[in-house]
Amino acid sequence: MGDTQNLGTSPDEVQFRFRDDEPVDHAAVTVDSVLDQTNAAAVRIEPGDDARLLLPFLDRLALVEVNFPVFGDGRGYSAARILREAGYTGELRAVGAVLIDLLSHMRRCGFDSFAPDKRLDEEDAARAFATWANVYQRAADRRATIADKRHEA
Amino acid sequence: MYRYDSYDQAMVDARVAEFRDQARRRLEGKLTEDQFKPLRLTNGLYLQLHAYMLRVAIPYGTLDSRQMAMLATIADKYDRGYGHFTTRQNIQYNWIKLEDCADALADLATVEMHAIQTSGNCIRNISSDHFAGAAADEVVDPRPYAELMRQWSSFHPEFTYLPRKFKIAVIASEKDRAAMRLHDIGVRIVKRDGEVGAQFYAGGGMGRTPMVAPLIRDFVPIDQFITYAEACLRVYNRYGRRDNKYKARIKILVHELGAAEYIRQVEEEFAHLLSVGVEPPREELARIAEYFALPPFRHPSESWDLEQLQSKVAGDPSFRWDDGFGQWVRQNTHPHKAPGYVSAVISLKPAGGIPGDATSDQMRVVARLAKEYSFDELRVMHTQNLLLPHVRIADLPAVWAALDAAGLGSANMDTIEDIIACPGLDYCSLANARSIPLAQRISERFAQSGRTELVGELKLKISGCINACGHHHAGHIGILGVDKKGKENFQLSLGGSEAEDVSLAKITGPGFDEDGVIAAVETVTEVYLASRTEGERFLDTYRRIGMEPFKEALYG
Numbered sequence: 046m047g048d049t050q051n052l053g054t055s056p057d058e059v060q061f062r063f064r065d066d067e068p069v070d071h072a073a074v075t076v077d078s079v080l081d082q083t084n085a086a087a088v089r090i091e092p093g094d095d096a097r098l099l100l101p102f103l104d105r106l107a108l109v110e111v112n113f114p115v116f117g118d119g120r121g122y123s124a125a126r127i128l129r130e131a132g133y134t135g136e137l138r139a140v141g142a143v144l145i146d147l148l149s150h151m152r153r154c155g156f157d158s159f160a161p162d163k164r165l166d167e168e169d170a171a172r173a174f175a176t177w178a179n180v181y182q183r184a185a186d187r188r189a190t191i192a193d194k195r196h197e198a
Numbered sequence: 199m200y201r202y203d204s205y206d207q208a209m210v211d212a213r214v215a216e217f218r219d220q221a222r223r224r225l226e227g228k229l230t231e232d233q234f235k236p237l238r239l240t241n242g243l244y245l246q247l248h249a250y251m252l253r254v255a256i257p258y259g260t261l262d263s264r265q266m267a268m269l270a271t272i273a274d275k276y277d278r279g280y281g282h283f284t285t286r287q288n289i290q291y292n293w294i295k296l297e298d299c300a301d302a303l304a305d306l307a308t309v310e311m312h313a314i315q316t317s318g319n320c321i322r323n324i325s326s327d328h329f330a331g332a333a334a335d336e337v338v339d340p341r342p343y344a345e346l347m348r349q350w351s352s353f354h355p356e357f358t359y360l361p362r363k364f365k366i367a368v369i370a371s372e373k374d375r376a377a378m379r380l381h382d383i384g385v386r387i388v389k390r391d392g393e394v395g396a397q398f399y400a401g402g403g404m405g406r407t408p409m410v411a412p413l414i415r416d417f418v419p420i421d422q423f424i425t426y427a428e429a430c431l432r433v434y435n436r437y438g439r440r441d442n443k444y445k446a447r448i449k450i451l452v453h454e455l456g457a458a459e460y461i462r463q464v465e466e467e468f469a470h471l472l473s474v475g476v477e478p479p480r481e482e483l484a485r486i487a488e489y490f491a492l493p494p495f496r497h498p499s500e501s502w503d504l505e506q507l508q509s510k511v512a513g514d515p516s517f518r519w520d521d522g523f524g525q526w527v528r529q530n531t532h533p534h535k536a537p538g539y540v541s542a543v544i545s546l547k548p549a550g551g552i553p554g555d556a557t558s559d560q561m562r563v564v565a566r567l568a569k570e571y572s573f574d575e576l577r578v579m580h581t582q583n584l585l586l587p588h589v590r591i592a593d594l595p596a597v598w599a600a601l602d603a604a605g606l607g608s609a610n611m612d613t614i615e616d617i618i619a620c621p622g623l624d625y626c627s628l629a630n631a632r633s634i635p636l637a638q639r640i641s642e643r644f645a646q647s648g649r650t651e652l653v654g655e656l657k658l659k660i661s662g663c664i665n666a667c668g669h670h671h672a673g674h675i676g677i678l679g680v681d682k683k684g685k686e687n688f689q690l691s692l693g694g695s696e697a698e699d700v701s702l703a704k705i706t707g708p709g710f711d712e713d714g715v716i717a718a719v720e721t722v723t724e725v726y727l728a729s730r731t732e733g734e735r736f737l738d739t740y741r742r743i744g745m746e747p748f749k750e751a752l753y754g
Contacts, residue, residue, distance in 0.1 A: 151355075176212060191209075
């Protein structure tokens, strides 16, 4: 487990969590390491990683961290949705440059925990999570869309 | 046309509230300018040379009189009494104050308008054929499909931080009046064996590396339309380059992978997304389409055809059939699907004027005419003109008289006076050269010499830098302003087209100074006039005789 030291965030660094289970409390490994070994339950995805490589291992993963080194790199949103679309039900944690105005989009893409590298104002964040009373697209949060509601029987 | 229901209105209202909150946090120092920038950009707010610029979305270029009147109000209340209509069917205000912006957006929201995603690295306003819903040659009205895409792309959670901006155009006829294949995605709605579907092109664009989009799928069943678009975007979001903003558009991805490999990846993602189920319910398209039902046209016996029009007014000298009203009818009207009707182009290109600019008073005149004569409907054209889509031929004399009195009666659609020009160095912080004064001088020169009509269809497009906002690559004649050792210099190119016969223009040779390039445009039109055969447009002659005769006359 050569590259596991200090990789990933600890439960203490998680500011918002929308799950009731106990968080994984050991370090994450890289995507490459998951492919090489069979016992890691936590993994960290970098923007250039292909989230689909993890699909054969979803059953034993309890935590997937998706790193946003810069807020303008949106590849992590696709990674998150791909994992949820494949049936991943474990914790999906956004880490790094997680800003107030990204929270509602991240939540829709399936993230259910957030470890911003700078703590966010709680009030601003609460408002941000509640930005959209309704949504236009089908996404990983499986909310009924505006179009669904328009055509409810 | 489409009207918001309570859901659409709530989305726009929520966005105004969100922006107000963002502006507050910026002022309180909770957001750095770096962090605020993408947020204000997705609300259409740019920082330009002298002030903030606000770009307001006009989805697929369609609006009504109430909305146009509000655009006039915004111009008076928050700007300097005018606005600038753009090549993507939007409007820009050049002198907005940051502290007024949320109020301006709130005013716009009262008439179902917004500035959402008119900038930033997201899916931009969906553009369309300006004759949509009126053109005699369309398969269906493309706007319901564009509206479906507008809703899908608004606040899309996965595609708000794409590698780069993303522009989509939707058309529905063989003729291309929206530069469809010069968009990141171009869609043509088609009918096969009575079934409606979508033809997809991807990877077109202008900018510093112009490319014509290849066909990536000939037919997507219409009930899989959004799913296919989502697949195209996901492949781009995951694999588009992020190391260099000049290589980040989808055209570079499609080019570097090759169209076949991009198609393979999209098809794989498409198959997967079909199994996930992201398509809106089928009834939604039907619901939207009802808003675009044909207006209640009057029976042809209650109007005239164009021959009757001529016989009624040609004898009346106040209409100046040869060089006034009649010329405008010949030049600025377009065949309509309903007998007795035409679409009438309102030129925003008066000789010597600024292409695309309209004063608030002019906007109000146009709004009134739309209400009175065009079933309360207006369009913004990608050529930076306005359009009354449904005008009874018998009403044309009244329409023209009102336009003429407001300085909006120029009869120059698709002529050398109908110049597309970017804001250039007069406004834009990216520009290397001024575009507007050049456009003004060229249109004035041709109007004065009386050669405009003789030269006929000739699309001249001017960009003030290589970002190509003035579409110079797609001009029959294109002009690109560059900086040459601190002086403005203009490169001339020939042979571009944004239409169904799409092509990219080629540079003639060394550039010119401002006077030189105006003379060069005249030289090029003289070569054309001397070489053309019966019925040939400038572009046809260029394609037949090639670059050499033009080069010879310019540099020989």
